Amino acid sequence: xxxxxxxxxxxxxxxxxxxxxxxxxxxxxxxxxxxxxxxxxxxxxxxxxxxxxxxxxxxxxxxxxxxxxxxxxxxxxxxxxxxxxxxxxxxxxxxxxxxxxxxxxxxxxxxxxxxxxxxxxxxxxxxxxxxxxxxxxxxxxxxxxxxxxxxxxxxxxxxxxxxxxxxxxxxxxxxxxxxxxxxxxxxxxxxxxxxxxxxxxxxxxxxxxxxxxxxxxxxxxxxxxxxxxxxxxxxxxxxxxxxxxxxxxxxxxxxxxxxxxxxxxxxxxxxxxxxxxxxxxxxxxxxxxxxxxxxxxxxxxxxxxxxxxxxxxxxxxxxxxxxxxxxxxxxxxxxxxxxxxxxxxxxxxxxxxxxxxxxxxxxxxxxxxxxxxxxxxxxxxxxxxxxxxxxxxxxxxxxxxxxxxxxxxxxxxxxxxxxxxxxxxxxxxxxxxxxxxxxxxxxxxx
Numbered sequence: 457x458x459x460x461x462x463x464x465x466x467x468x469x470x471x472x473x474x475x476x477x478x479x480x481x482x483x484x485x486x487x488x489x490x491x492x493x494x495x496x497x498x499x500x501x502x503x504x505x506x507x508x509x510x511x512x513x514x515x516x517x518x519x520x521x522x523x524x525x526x527x528x529x530x531x532x533x534x535x536x537x538x539x540x541x542x543x544x545x546x547x548x549x550x551x552x553x554x555x556x557x558x559x560x561x562x563x564x565x566x567x568x569x570x571x572x573x574x575x576x577x578x579x580x581x582x583x584x585x586x587x588x589x590x591x592x593x594x595x596x597x598x599x600x601x602x603x604x605x606x607x608x609x610x611x612x613x614x615x616x617x618x619x620x621x622x623x624x625x626x627x628x629x630x631x632x633x634x635x636x637x638x639x640x641x642x643x644x645x646x647x648x649x650x651x652x653x654x655x656x657x658x659x660x661x662x663x664x665x666x667x668x669x670x671x672x673x674x675x676x677x678x679x680x681x682x683x684x685x686x687x688x689x690x691x692x693x694x695x696x697x698x699x700x701x702x703x704x705x706x707x708x709x710x711x712x713x714x715x716x717x718x719x720x721x722x723x724x725x726x727x728x729x730x731x732x733x734x735x736x737x738x739x740x741x742x743x744x745x746x747x748x749x750x751x752x753x754x755x756x757x758x759x760x761x762x763x764x765x766x767x768x769x770x771x772x773x774x775x776x777x778x779x780x781x782x783x784x785x786x787x788x789x790x791x792x793x794x795x796x797x798x799x800x801x802x803x804x805x806x807x808x809x810x811x812x813x814x815x816x817x818x819x820x821x822x823x824x825x826x827x828x829x830x831x832x833x834x835x836x837x838x839x840x841x842x843x844x845x846x847x848x849x850x851x852x853x854x855x856x857x858x859x860x861x862x863x864x865x866x867x868x869x870x871x872x873x874x875x876x877x878x879x880x881x882x883x884x885x886x887x888x889x890x891x892x893x894x895x896x897x898x899x900x901x902x
Contacts, residue, residue, distance in 0.1 A: 485802060489788045492799035496787030506738045510745050511662040516561030517768035518658060521760055522651050545578035546614045547586065559583035560871045561771040567875055573629055574622030577884060582614035584862040594838055602855065609859045609895045617887045624883060650704045657697040664690045687737060694744065706757045715747035775871050782867025786831045793840050812853040815900030823853035824892040827861030828885060837861050852900020860892035
């Protein structure tokens, strides 16, 4: 046994030494790809983790602890009415303006609570794919036809992929149906509307904190004014959350008031010290989340409040390390593109543009593959595609990338595998890539 351990240690030493010995630090391509990986990781940490993922973890915690198993089984369970389950799951993205990584803790929550595989997969795909802001931006920047095609494709794909997954794993679903029929559910502590009130306060904070400017030149219009006053709107829903903490979760009002004051004070101080509203908002969100964590973790009136904080932390521990690995890998291979800046990865951008020109099966398939593995934060796929189309990308491959990209990424695949296993992840990813290829090919012919 000791010899095995020693040989294993020796093997790792050889692998690490060999990697260091042959490290191509003289190669400009390699060093640029390293810079791209670090740049994407830095941008992701600054722009996405605090405002998107941390609220999403708390939303997942609410679903895991406060949303009763009876409610999940009623709308998403293996015995739920198919029309209701798939209808609710397929339009979820219109409410949640989130990306492929932010949907993961929410998907993990409903999956663990007993949701049927089909509706859960539909929810997983539709969450980032049917983002109302992204669809509007797609129509405005890439054309009305592309916006309509993306909407139809995303809604239909979410249901089709969910139904196919449910059909492939129908034996498991039958077993789940039998188990759920025999479940003795405890009485609910809160009414459904109280839980919904609490959940929606967090959802609205997530949505409006990440509300992007619809057009760089826009100075008016509904979307612009929401963006201009988004932090005031986010603040309003933060007060809504505070009311919910006192009224429904029964946390001491003194604690909630102190948490609110700490958050407001951090906003006031950070704006004056930093000067940049966006960076100040990140500091404020961190203080707000830390305050929420403390008052729920140490609350003694209801053990569910402490369990909520612990469940949110559990999702963070499960997902963040895998996302970090995936983001760095995606940046190294495919480069980093954001805020008008592009740093090439190991795979040259020229290859991508060459491979996705025209409307062949290969170009659509390759666009689907690139979209499936590359990470797209909310709305970033539109300016990236705008640049690729200007460089000669066909409209078919563009749609294929739009349908596979937002719903999948290398980071999200790693987490999905951890939630439902390697085989189901491969099937889900393959279905997304194949259907995106077919849709792109058809759209390119029209």
